[in-house]
Amino acid sequence: MTFDNAPPGALLRVSPLTRRIVAPNPGVFTYTGTCSYIIGEGELAIVDPGPAEASHIEALLAAIGGETLRYLLVTHTHRDHSPAARILQDKTGATIAGCAAYAPPPDLSVTGPGLDASHDRAYAPDVTLADGECLAFGGLTIEAVATPGHTTNHLCFALAEEATLFTGDHVMGWATTVIAPPDGSMREYFASLERLRGRDDRLYWPAHGGPVKEPQRYLRALLHHRRQREAAILERLEAGDETIVAIVARIYEGFDARLQRAAALSVFAHLEDLVERGLVRADGPATLEARYFKCGE
Structure with a gap:
């Protein structure tokens, strides 16, 4: 079983501190499905809990077993990323943390809805993380990295202990990111890519597809493609x-x-x-x- 052929619901250890389960929501915008990442041992966090699919939630709960889920971390509020957080919180008591709740852009009536209908309007975090804020659990540290562009509220999450970045939909190896005004902004997306070029993360874990193994080289290619x-x-x-x-x-x-x-x-x-x-x-x-x-x- 590899990154690209793991079936939905299968638990795959992708690093010493990280496990991955892919949700059963494949499609033209989601590739093989949304990747939910379980970080840590004993005390855990899940990055991008995913859609409210019963089998996916059951697979995540089975993977956790007797461990303690401390945080449900959400990169952004598209409905293939955040809805499972509420259900998992009800079952585990974990804290929902991460991006801000979706706020409709003020120019929505002028520009048109873009991907407005794709947002999870019921998402309500217990903790909204600002850029650079950190959470600690089980001896690990997760840092929020603000990366607006795909959505206004998009965050990535940096795991200090493995020098890895969970990039949500901001950077993906299988396809370029959809930028859809008015919530999406190409100017902010360019700026966020440039910001990641100033970091030294050694590996990216996107919310769809396999890892990006040479982040700096890939960021240069993304910027070149957009230009x-x-x-x-x-x-x-x-x-x-x-x-x-x-x-x-x-x-x-x-x-x-x-x-x-x-x-x-x-x-x-x-x-x-x-x-x-x-x-x-x-x-x-x-x-x-x-x-x-x-x-x-």
Whole structure:
């Protein structure tokens, strides 16, 4: 059994201090499913408890056995990450800690909903962690690392004792992260990637897929890919494409039809950033339906 072929519910020890169980929610946005990580021995924390799937919750409880679950740590409030926290808390008494509760962006009515419907609005942490705040349990230390971009409230969690970072949906090895305005922000995402470049974590554990084994090299590749996408969008504007629909049709040609909306939201995120930087203008508020023009044209 390896990182990529572990069946849902199977307990896999991935490091001396970390075990992993994959939820039974595979899909085009979740890959093989949401990875829930059990950290520690005796006294435990779970990073990203996952969806409210009965079999997944049963598998996590079985893995814990007679150990004490101290914390349920949530990277962000998408519904494939946080809903199981409430159920596990009811069964174990653990403290829910991590990202802030979801707050609808003030410009939701202008920009459109993005991935607003994907948020777990019932999530209510006992402890909201700010950037740099730490939790201790069983002789281990977890530090919250603020990484807005995929969502405004996104956190990663650093395990000091293994120099590893649990990256949620911020950095994944199997696919690029969806950035969907208004809650998602390409500008914040770029800044968060740059921030991780200043850290010395030796390994990333994403919430979907296997580990990222050379984080700094991978971060450089992610930033290069996003800048290439930005350049392609500017080229399409120069060529006369004015709408997101037209741009997506050209730069995502042959793309899986199930991912077309995600592609449109990603282009929107880039255009929103380019408008903020004064490189692109819109014919009104920046929205999915607006027309866009390269500045100076």
